[in-house]
Amino acid sequence: MVMVPRLVIAAPASGAGKTTIATGLMAALVRRGLAVSPHKVGPDYIDPGYHALATGRPGRNLDPWLTSEDLIAPLFLHGAANADIAIIEGVMGLYDGMRGTADFASTAHVARLLEAPVILVVDATGQGQSVAALVHGFASYDTRVRLAGIILNRVGSPRHKEVCRESLESTGIPVLGAIPRTPDATTPSRHLGLIPAAERHTEATTTIPALATLIESTCDLPALVALAHRAAPIPATAWNPQDAVATTANVKGAGGKAPASVGQGDTTGDGEGLASGPAPVSVGQGEATADGEGLPGGGAAVSVGRGGATERNQGWVGGRTPVSVRQSEVTGEGWVGVDGRARRGIRPVVAIAGGAAFTFGYVEQVELLIAAGAEVATFDPVRDEDLPEGTRGVILPGGFPEVYASELSANERLRVRMAEFVTSGGAVVAECAGLLYLSRELDDHPMCGILDAKAEMSGRLTLGYRDAVAVQDSVLTRAGERYRGHEFHRTVCTPPDSPVWRWIDGGDGYASGRVLASYLHLHWAGSPVLAARFVGECR
Template sequence: MVTSLPRFVVAAPASGHGKTTVATGLMAALAASGHVVSGHKVGPDYIDPGYHSLATGRPGRNLDPHLVGEQRLAPLLRHGARGANLAVIEGVMGLYDGQIGGEGFASTAHVAAITRSPVVLVVDISSASRTIGAMVHGLASFDPAVRIAGVILNKAGSQRHADEVRRSIEPLGLPVLGVLSRDDGIVAPSRHLGLVPAQERDEAAQALDRLATQVAERIDLTAVVEIARSASDLDADPWDPADHVTPVAGAPVVAVAGGRAFTFTYAETTELLEAAGCRVEVFDPLSDTELPAGTRALYLGGGFPEVHAAGLTGNTALREQLRQAVADGVPTVAECAGLLYLCQSVDDVPMIGALEASAEMTPRLTLAYRTAIAGEDTLLTRAGERFTAHEFHRTHVTPVHGAVPAWIERGEHVGFAGPALHASYLHTHWAGAPRLAQRLAEAAAAATPLSPPVIRPHAASTSAHEPVPARHDRTPDLGWHGDAELADGLVDLAVNVTDEPLPRWLAEALQESMTHIASYPDPTTAEKAVARRHGRAPAEVLATSGAAEAFTLIARARAWRHPVVVHPQFTEPDVALAAAGHAVHHVVTRAENGFRLDPDAVPEAADLVVVGNPTNPTSVLHPAADLRRLLRPGRVVVVDEAFMDAVPGERASLTSVPMPGLVVLRSLTKLWGLPGVRAGYVVGDGEVVADLRRQQPPWSVSTAALAVLTATAGDEATAEAERRARLVTTQRAVLVDGLTELGIPVVTPAASFVLARPGTGTHARLRAAGFAVRRADTFPGLDDSWVRIAVRKPSTTRSLLSTWRSLT
């Protein structure tokens, strides 16, 4: 059937240019303007379609030639777009990037060519101008089968910058459909497998509304719709699940895991099961205490059980029912997350225990397309059958010798299987292999429905996590530090120093510095290295003995009339200013607005303003634009960026922004684990830095500290810092999501620690249970209903969360 479907593909030169942000924003803006929009994603990714669904109000769909075959792409596109008058297809990676060695197979360009869809190119222009024109020209002319119909410029630094890029593209005859500036992007938070699913973002709908408004204001939606309407007709019938399966009798119930921990299921999977005569019932393993009535089969799809481990293990009634169901032979399919859920444990946190295997987090991401062979007849497969799949995880399951494998892949046995079980890391798209749905439906029809579980009375839950109104009528102990929390036998979650090992090159630099200890230290080389890293003049850099010395120098540098410290934050500025004889004024941010800085709350009379970014202890990252608004003639603004190196990309950093009166402090203590070396630096306004230099005693920065400054300013250090920052993001997600599952309010974090509000007395209860967290009542603006928790490896975090749950 030949039919017209207005459509376009959103692509980019590479990952990180803003495809998901722009594609989702376009879907939401077009839907808000009256279009019925269907959202599609090139590739196997589950997470982006969740945002598409939120934007369009329709199920998000995937178009992946490896998983379903080229011949099914157009039919699946038409199926997903039934009832819609416009389809938006978000690409994957760079426009022409596909399977390694596959000559672009399964790339965005491949799907665009097969579906004959025009392409809207999103380009991050933050680091170039006229070169963008050359890049777009190359992409547009690389493959005649791909038609780039328009360009959207993302992360423009200014109107002048955008105009320069626009002029470089004009000769190509491609319209620039819109420009988004660096401060416009609303980015979905990431974790160890990419973006955080929309189902897990309580603020996702609000963020999407803001994004849709920005897109509608800054992108020409009329021109975008015209590009969609220019797509040629599709000569393909819509895919229909009923054409590929035969209904079974009895409408057997298939229980499908859902909720926040299990968000990875293709829409076509449940559609095939329903077409095969099953009644699909979704249950939430985090909150439902029993399986749906009459359950005859289980489908446990992908997701993040490792992140939500504390909540899953706490649901003991459901875990026991599931363990018994698998043991009794209830047909069970488990993909990736489902496999982990069936294991004995994940990072020592108990799971269902249906498999004699355990899982743990690893630093390595496994991400690849696979072609697997069935070694034996099992619940889903028959010996010798071949299936396409993909693998996507950062965990490892300890294999069990002698177990029947689900697949044979690259000559290795993969997963666990049997007549009533099929569990492995491999994700399959059942539209590409509908016999999998047929076989599960037939097994469900032949199975005996589960009996209702025996409900045992249990004690009512307490309200230990109810927030307690903060009191600000006391004098905090400004001299208290995290290391004062430590004692023998306590797990350290109080000190924000990494537990990662010292990099080899840094250990060697420290060792080599010992050969120079017979000479007085000279900071010249180190300051030049730091200056090069941040694109500043050496005169604008001052090496210091950590941030503590920097605050002391600032306090003594001038006769401050009205110094202001923004709280809650690190108390060292208060201590230094008071010791220098200054009367310190506070501007206190509040929990009600997420401890965000309001620049207008700072008194105009302030001639010194000190603010952390990210702020200790709140972990809040203030927008750079808000910090710049603090600047005034005659005022010095000090931004403490001691934890900025824990932020991927160091977004919002002001170290490379020369502005009158602006001074930035950096500490190398936390990220590199060097509290005993005392290494830091100041970078900023040359006049202010000169005043600080005059206050500094000779040779105050040691030879070892200077060696650290020099070593951590190089390219190798920059790459390692980014890796560590991303590791912090991954590990922090485990802590934040675990606390959320426990019902504990958390301030949205950006650094290597989290501020939570579990209620009064929690600090002491955790300490008695063997865990040291940082008390918060020593910070102005907080009381003992708050605690600060350092980010640690997932196994440590899960041990904390399990203990915490037992305390309630």
């Protein structure tokens, strides 16, 4: 049994201000001397980037679909190790999950799995007495979810605040904050939600202290901390990347147990990247919400390196907040090189693209690669003209290459180097942004030309969970294996002649030699065999 004080920050719907309030709360608690562990429900990459800036710790995702229900508590405990308190930002509305499966993968689902108190952020705009009816409905909908407090957001005036407070007295749920309308307390967004923190690092580091001050002046921090301490101990053992890799020892080709897939789901159609429904297909519905709530983007904030952040690429995996992860925390063998001078020896160098164009990733991937025997390095395809010294494998994660297409194209030396690396037998795994980078061209800008494909921006948003079956062997997968993943993009790419992946009403992915590239995002903690296989290929 492990005791971790914790709170879930949820809302009735997207756009209520969860990210602003959760990030501000994290920063306010850090200002008071607490070590805060940041978490995000769902397959979101952007919000955890802001969480990491606020806390100085990697932002971590909790997604029952991409990993499993059984892994939520262990992954949470792993991330919250040595923390004084954990703050978990929800996704979408509190009960919004996979259509056809009740609220699977919703914020409420994760809150139940962690037995965590829930703070409901309510946008009070245009409401008075009706706020009580709204809160009463959310509190009584599922009594297994402990709705422990309310934070009113976008309150119009002192009188408006009192009307809402008085109306909520009948619910018995305390109001722990009332935040006035603050136009400046927002984060800019674009076609896939919030702009990642890595792209506006200087501005974000100025905004976050202001959010902390806002929360301190409008919320009852002692009461919130006291509620967090009332959470029950968690009857689970923390996830360990070494143990996870060790369990793959009997899988053919890598050493692991082939991952099973459970359920299917199609998208919710509201632009939040969660699946919902019997058929996981791409949809054209759903735009990014004004504050990017729940949209994938910003997750694993981690730097692995002996020298820390560098001016050139900040030392970030995925261009995210520089939070150091010592290899000794995973393997006890000291720092992992990231500065282009990685140690040579039995540990192959795996280079992960970062910088502003490649910001989507999960920190557990890095930890699993290290546990599987790799040295992890980072490089920025916008700026760096060569791969880190000794690179044996390359991972190109998701991100926004469409925004940086001209800069990526202008770095011809690295594009040529990437092609040479593949020709010489180097192993490459590319997800979404990486797929575009390996194509012939992106929006008429020459790319690496490793794949015989053309990519371009589209007006259609493709998002949703995928219950994917590998239909051919690749550098990561074996034919017939099933994996849980998700898609999230506004680009289209020339369809492959023989897709790597198949799912209901769809398929995707190129496999050529030792290259695997597709739109499918995978969370490697749910399938640690991927790390074992990839490091094996790199050897």
